[in-house]
Structures are given as structure tokens and as C-alpha cells.
Amino acid sequence: MPIDRSFQTTWKQTETHRNHSVWHSKTSELGIHGTRVAVDFDECTGCMKCLKLCPEEVFELLEVSSSLLKADPVNESACLDCLACELVCPEEAIFIMRKPQESDTLSALLD
Numbered sequence: 001m002p003i004d005r006s007f008q009t010t011w012k013q014t015e016t017h018r019n020h021s022v023w024h025s026k027t028s029e030l031g032i033h034g035t036r037v038a039v040d041f042d043e044c045t046g047c048m049k050c051l052k053l054c055p056e057e058v059f060e061l062l063e064v065s066s067s068l069l070k071a072d073p074v075n076e077s078a079c080l081d082c083l084a085c086e087l088v089c090p091e092e093a094i095f096i097m098r099k100p101q102e103s104d105t106l107s108a109l110l111d
């Protein structure tokens with residue numbers, strides 16, 4: 001299931017982890033890490049596509065348990081809003097917070 005893009009209004013911020021917020025809903029297990037660069041840990045498979053693509057090294061691979069790897073947005077403040085990670089993620093586990101004029105991915109990329 002794709003990341004819930006309304007998590008900031010419908011999920012609760014429950015903790016801070018490595019300088020970013022962690023959000024939970026009633027049904028989430030691992031939660032969403034990050035706000036400007038948000039990764040749904042329940043959907044992320046640790047495929048590393050976003051890590052390899054990101055020009056700013058926003059993500060680090062986090063081992064949450066034995067052989068369970070997640071893309072942790074440890075450097076979300078460095079994000080350039082290029083949206084490449086959001087597009088490449090096969091699980092639709094990433095959401096980049098849009099600026100007001102960037103309502104969808106395609107128009108943002110064409111700007």
C-alpha cells in the first residue's frame with residue numbers, strides 16, 4: 001500500500017529518531033520516518049534504489065532487526081525536492097513534502 005500522504009494530519013508524531021520525527025497510526029507497526037522526506041517503514045523493502053539515486057545522501061540503510069533493512073531519511077534537511085526517490089521507489093513508500101506550488105510530481109519536475 002502506498003504511503004499515506006496525509007500522515008501529518010491523520011497520524012501522530014510519537015518520537016524522534018536521528019533528528020527526524022517518527023509518525024504512527026493505529027494500524028502502523030514501524031511507522032513513517034521523516035516529515036519533509038517521509039518513508040513508510042512498513043512498506044519499505046530496503047531495496048536501496050532511493051539510496052543509490054539521491055544526490056544529497058539523504059538516506060542511510062537502517063537495520064531495524066535481523067536482515068530487515070529500511071531507508072532512513074537521516075538527512076532530510078538536505079533534500080533538494082528533486083522527487084527522484086519518490087518516483088523510483090517500487091513500493092511507493094516515499095513522500096516528499098511539496099511546496100505550495102508543487103501539487104503533483106510531474107509539474108514539479110517540469111518546473
Ligand code: SF4
Pocket residue numbers: 039043044045046047048049050051070071088089090091092093094
Ligand atoms: S526505494 Fe523504496 S523500498 Fe527501496 S529502500 Fe527506498 S524507500 Fe525502501
Ligand code: SF4
Pocket residue numbers: 037053054055056057058078079080081082083084085086096
Ligand atoms: S527528493 Fe531528491 S534530494 Fe530529496 S531525498 Fe529524494 S532523491 Fe534525495
